[in-house]
Amino acid sequence: EAAVTQSPRSKVAVTGGKVTLSCHQTNNHDYMYWYRQDTGHGLRLIHYSYVADSTEKGDIPDGYKASRPSQENFSLILELASLSQTAVYFCASSDGDWVYEQYFGPGTRLTVL
Amino acid sequence: GEQVEQLPSSLIVQEGASVLINCSYTDSASVYFPWYKQEPGKRLQFIIDIRSNMERKQTQRLTLLFDKKTKHLSLHITATQPGDSAIYFCSASMRWSGTYQRFGTGTKLQVVP
Numbered sequence: 001e002a003a004v005t006q007s008p009r010s011k012v013a014v015t016g017g018k019v020t021l022s023c024h025q026t027n028n029h030d031y032m033y034w035y036r037q038d039t040g041h042g043l044r045l046i047h048y049s050y051v052a053d054s055t056e057k058g059d060i061p062d063g064y065k066a067s068r069p070s071q072e073n074f075s076l077i078l079e080l081a082s083l084s085q086t087a088v089y090f091c092a093s094s095d096g097d098w099v100y101e102q103y104f105g106p107g108t109r110l111t112v113l
Numbered sequence: 114g115e116q117v118e119q120l121p122s123s124l125i126v127q128e129g130a131s132v133l134i135n136c137s138y139t140d141s142a143s144v145y146f147p148w149y150k151q152e153p154g155k156r157l158q159f160i161i162d163i164r165s166n167m168e169r170k171q172t173q174r175l176t177l178l179f180d181k182k183t184k185h186l187s188l189h190i191t192a193t194q195p196g197d198s199a200i201y202f203c204s205a206s207m208r209w210s211g212t213y214q215r216f217g218t219g220t221k222l223q224v225v226p
Contacts (some may be wrong), residue, residue: 004156033213042117042216043204045159058213059114090157101147101159102214 003027006091013112019078021108023091028047031094033102034066035038036087040076043090047072081112117141117205119217126224130193131208134220135184136203141203146179146186147214151200161188193224 004025013019028057035043045058055066063085065077073108078085088094088109092102116139126132136146147162162185163170163179170177176189190197203217 014141040218042204042218044216045213048213059215092157101162102149102157103159105147105156106156 002081002089004093004103004105006044006089006108008108009106010109011111013081013110014077015112017081019081019085019110019112020091021076021078021091021110023074023076023105025074025091025093025103026072027093027095027103027106028071029093029095029103030071031096031100032068033092033094034064034074034076035090035092036060036085037090037107038087046076046089078091083112086110086112115143115205115207115215117203117217119201119220120218122153122200123217123221124223126193126222128193128195128224128226130150130224131189131191132222134188134190134201134222136188136217137190138184138186138205139179140205140207141184142207145183145206145214146177147204147206148177149202149204149216151202152198157202159191163201181218190222195224195226198222198224 033048034046049055049068067075091105094100094102120135144165149157150160151157151216200219204214206214
């Protein structure tokens with residue numbers, strides 16, 4: 001039973017448009033993360049959250065906002081999508097902080113045209 | 114900040130062979146090292162981890178070795194199967210990095226019959 005789900009699974013957006021990627025977890029985890037994966041790169045952290053109604057910046061937050069309205073839900077928002085934001089986006093959750101493995105969603109393939 | 118490197122970037126082996134994936138990191142403050150596997154088109158999946166107070170960890174066909182002095186890890190996979198074909202990611206977490214892990218660029222393994 002998939003415990004971390006993402007929607008949509010793929011999306012085509014226009015440059016300058018607004019994009020919202022959603023993540024839902026049923027692991028009862030406090031920590032949630034958004035990563036992007038580009039060809040030839042590992043995963044890079046965009047935003048994370050350790051409690052509802054609070055988000056923190058990761059390594060590459062520019063151009064992205066995050067929202068954590070509840071423990072189960074974590075959204076990534078691209079207010080003005082750009083070509084450089086074409087990537088695969090992964091959401092993850094973990095039971096605690098940096099000393100626990102993360103559980104990943106299936107990914108969202110975003111193409112910005 | 115912490116840099117995580119993996120070598121090789123890709124390799125092809127015959128079924129039944131053993132493989133070695135190397136990972137190095139830069140910051141001596143890193144203390145937790147989970148590894149993940151990503152099969153084509155699928156989510157990242159945790160496979161094994163090690164903490165800095167350990168030198169070796171084994172689970173089934175996976176053996177993870179850790180050398181704190183050289184800041185180096187190596188993942189050994191024995192008796193490879195086609196189902197082992199995936200991208201393998203090393204990651205590192207620092208004691209005071211906040212709450213996230215930094216990922217390597219991945220090693221693409223292809224196991225051919």
